[in-house]
Amino acid sequence: MYEPLAERMRPKTLDDYIGQKHLVGEGAVIRRMIESGNISSFILWGPPGVGKTTLARIIAEQTQVPFYTLSAVTAGVKEVREVLDRCRADARSMFVTGRPILFIDEIHRFNKSQQDSLLGAVENGTVTLIGATTENPSFEVIRPLLSRAQVYVLNPLDRDDLLALLNHAIETDEMFRDREVRIEETEALLRYAGGDARKLLNILDLVMQSLGAREAFVINNAVVTERLQQNPLAFDKNGEMHYDIISAFIKSVRGSDPDAAVYWLARLIAGGEDPKFIARRLCILAAEDIGLANPNALLLANATFDIINKIGWPEGRIPLSECAIYLATSPKSNSAYLAIGAAQSLVEKTGNAPVPLHLRNAPTKLMEQLGYGADYKYAHDFPGHFVNQQYMPQEIGHPTLWNAQDNPAEAKMRERMDYLWRRGGSEKNGE
Numbered sequence: 001m002y003e004p005l006a007e008r009m010r011p012k013t014l015d016d017y018i019g020q021k022h023l024v025g026e027g028a029v030i031r032r033m034i035e036s037g038n039i040s041s042f043i044l045w046g047p048p049g050v051g052k053t054t055l056a057r058i059i060a061e062q063t064q065v066p067f068y069t070l071s072a073v074t075a076g077v078k079e080v081r082e083v084l085d086r087c088r089a090d091a092r093s094m095f096v097t098g099r100p101i102l103f104i105d106e107i108h109r110f111n112k113s114q115q116d117s118l119l120g121a122v123e124n125g126t127v128t129l130i131g132a133t134t135e136n137p138s139f140e141v142i143r144p145l146l147s148r149a150q151v152y153v154l155n156p157l158d159r160d161d162l163l164a165l166l167n168h169a170i171e172t173d174e175m176f177r178d179r180e181v182r183i184e185e186t187e188a189l190l191r192y193a194g195g196d197a198r199k200l201l202n203i204l205d206l207v208m209q210s211l212g213a214r215e216a217f218v219i220n221n222a223v224v225t226e227r228l229q230q231n232p233l234a235f236d237k238n239g240e241m242h243y244d245i246i247s248a249f250i251k252s253v254r255g256s257d258p259d260a261a262v263y264w265l266a267r268l269i270a271g272g273e274d275p276k277f278i279a280r281r282l283c284i285l286a287a288e289d290i291g292l293a294n295p296n297a298l299l300l301a302n303a304t305f306d307i308i309n310k311i312g313w314p315e316g317r318i319p320l321s322e323c324a325i326y327l328a329t330s331p332k333s334n335s336a337y338l339a340i341g342a343a344q345s346l347v348e349k350t351g352n353a354p355v356p357l358h359l360r361n362a363p364t365k366l367m368e369q370l371g372y373g374a375d376y377k378y379a380h381d382f383p384g385h386f387v388n389q390q391y392m393p394q395e396i397g398h399p400t401l402w403n404a405q406d407n408p409a410e411a412k413m414r415e416r417m418d419y420l421w422r423r424g425g426s427e428k429n430g431e
Contacts, residue, residue, distance in 0.1 A: 003075035004201075004202070005175060005201045005202070005205045005208075005392070006197070006198045006202055006205070007175060008171075008173060008174075008175075009165075009168070009169055009173060010054050010057070011054055011058065012057075012061060012064075012135070013058060013062070014031060014034065014058060016168075017051060017054065017055065017058065017160050018051075018156065018157065018159045018164055018165050018168070018197065019050065019154075019158075019161040019197070020050070020051060020055070020154050022155075023154070024055070024150055028060075029152070030042075030055070030152065033056070033059075034059055034062050034063065036412045037063055037098065037132075038061060038100060039059060039065075039099075039128050039147040040128065040150065041122055041128050041129040041130070041148055041150070042129075042130060042131075042149050042150040042152055043107065043130075043131040043133060043141065043146075043149050043150070043151045043152070044056070044130070044131065044132045044133070044152055044154055045133050045134075045135075045136070045137055045152070045153050045154065045314075046134070046153060046154030046155065047134055047154075047156055047195065047196065048134055048196055048198065048199075049157075049195075049196030049198035049199055049200075050154045050155065050156060050157060050196065050197065051154060051197065051199045052105075052132035052154060053103075053105060053132060055102040055103045055154075055278075055287075056069075056101075056130050056132065057231070059101065059130065060101060060103070061086065062074065063098060063101070064098070065098035065099060065100060065101055066086075066090045066098075066100040066101070067086070067100070067101045067103065067274055068083045068086065068087065068100065068101070068103070068223055069102075069103045069104075070083060070102065070103070070104050070105070070107060071104075071105045072104055072106045072107050072108070072109035072110045072114070073105075073106055073109055076114065076128040076333045077113060077114050077117050078356075080114060080117045080118065081116075082101060083301050084102075084117075084118075084121045084126065084127065086100075087100040087102065087121065087126055087127045088121075088126055091126055091161060092242050096124050098111075099125060099126075099128050100126075100128070100131055101125065101127070101128045101129075101130060101274060102118075102127045102128070102130070103130045103131075103132070104118075104129070104130070104131045104132070104134060105134070106132065106134070106140075107131035107132060107133050107140075107141065108133040108134070108135040108140035108141065108274075109274070112142055115141065115142045115144065115145050116144075117136075118145060119144055119145060119148070122145070122148050122149070123148055123262060125416060126186040129145075129148075129149055129330075131149065134277075135274065135277065137151050137274075139280075142177075154198065155195075155387070156194065156195025157193075157195045157196070157197055158195070159190060161192075161197075162189075162190055162193055162195070162197070162200055163186065163203060165197055165201070166183070166186070166189070166200065168320040169201060169204060175204075175205075175208055176217060179214075179215075179216065179217050180217065181216070181217045182216060182217070182218045182219070182326065183219045184218065184219065184220040185219070185220040185221045186219065187221055188220075188222075188224040188225050189203060189219055189224050191219075192224060192228060192244075192249065194244065203224060203227075203228070204219075206227050206228070207219065207223060207224065207227050208292065210227055210284055211295055212420035214356040217304070217359065245264055245267050245271065245273075246268065246273075246277075246278075246281060248260075248264045248267075248279075248323075249264035249265060249281075250281060250285055251259065252264055252328065253285055253289075253327050253328045254285065254332065255325055255328075256328055256329065256332065257328060258324070258325045258328040258329055261324045261325065261327075261328040262321055262324060262325065262388055265278070265317075265320060265321060265324050269317055269319070270338055275308050275313060275316045275317075275320060276308055276309070278320055279282075279301070279304050279305040279308050279320065279323070282301045282304060282305075282324065282327060283298065283301040283302055283304075283305055283324050285295070285301070285327060286298040286300070286301035286302075286327055287336065287337070288334060288336075288337045289327075289332055289333075289334055289337075290327060290330045290331070290332055290334040291333045291334055291335060291337065291407065292331065292333055292336055292404075292405075292409055292410050292413065293333035293407040293409055293410060294330040294331055294409065295409070297327055299320075299329050300323055300326055301323055301327065303319075304319045304322070304323040306321060308320070309318050316357050331407045331408075331409070332407075333407055333410060334405075335402060335403060335404060335410060336368060336402075336406045338402075338403070339401050339403075339420055343401050346396070346399065346401065350393070350395070350396055352427075353393035353396055354393060355393065356379075356391075356392075356393060356394060357370075357371045357372060357373070357374060357375075358373065358374060358375045358376040358389070358390075359376065359391065360372040360373055361373060376389075382409060384420065386423070401420045
């Protein structure tokens with residue numbers, strides 16, 4: 001049976017492992033765990049193809065303790081309990097040294113009850129848990145489990161890492177034996193790989209499959225681009241072009257093209273993308289790219305995220321389509337995004353400027369005597385529920401951080417702000 005290049009090249013030891021030096025380099029935390037043999041529970045969080053599963057397998061190989069693997073895609077509570085029973089039996093066995101390790105791939109796909117079933121065994125030391133996820137554990141892993149497992153972030157492989165992997169494959173894999181190999185250009189190869197080791201090796205596999213028995217193996221920009229265009233589904237399968245397609249999807253919505261938006265949505269669905277990941281990205285886009293031009297966009301995006309969890313798949317594709325089309329056809333504004341960016345830059349420049357005394361609370365007598373809250377004007381006591389007073393630190397003045405953009409909703413907001421501050425004698429911008 002044919003074994004893909006990515007599987008053949010999977011490293012067996014830390015010395016062959018490429019990337020993630022902050023975790024497995026000399027003196028780094030996971031390397032120290034492996035060398036000491038004392039593995040604590042942790043979760044590996046990072047994009048596809050950066051070595052999460054490989055690292056777990058290396059730990060299993062080098063620690064020589066019982067090692068069990070579950071995929072959250074296929075395992076339920078029953079399978080989890082069966083594995084935990086085997087781990088308890090191992091812990092009682094005189095022939096087993098060391099605490100068993102349970103590796104759960106795609107742990108973010110476990111629901112709350114499945115994650116709850118792990119808690120007791122992790123807490124009492126029956127098992128060491130290693131989880132792997134492409135999703136933010138803060139959102140996808142229950143708090144009690146997070147408190148018992150450290151989260152380690154894996155980064156996309158950088159250019160040097162990918163080139164090292166390319167050279168290692170060419171030098172060691174049987175596929176390149178007795179064949180002329182020419183690496184002429186790597187820009188397209190690295191761009192399509194996008195920091196993903198598996199994608200890079202799959203591209204090499206695709207190029208090799210297009211060659212005759214004695215044909216030279218050549219990598220350049222034209223060859224890589226042509227091969228991927230000829231056989232895109234082989235490369236896209238199971239989300240291999242995850243980041244490229246989600247980028248195209250978001251840019252189509254931002255660019256007000258509903259047809260392209262639903263096309264790329266269909267590609268994400270065909271690739272097996274997690275619907276919650278799609279919905280979460282739409283929530284971000286609704287705030288960043290539509291914002292105040294149509295505040296209902298964020299409400300609909302959030303409702304879409306909620307309903308995905310209620311109705312599941314495949315029906316969930318319908319509210320996702322509705323949301324994508326609504327966001328694509330909405331007026332666009334990034335004024336809120338620009339405003340918080342400008343505010344953060346101002347904070348970096350001005351540091352911890354003191355809060356004006358009149359804006360401070362005075363919960364104690366001493367604070368009241370020091371002038372905390374003195375001269376504060378309660379807006380609701382004034383006509384129109386507005387009163388002119390300084391709300392920023394005195395030394396900063398009142399620079400404009402939010403600028404209304406050219407759409408009816410923000411024009412109305414801007415008109416009201418201009419009226420209030422002009423009527424009250426504006427202190428903004430030093431006026």
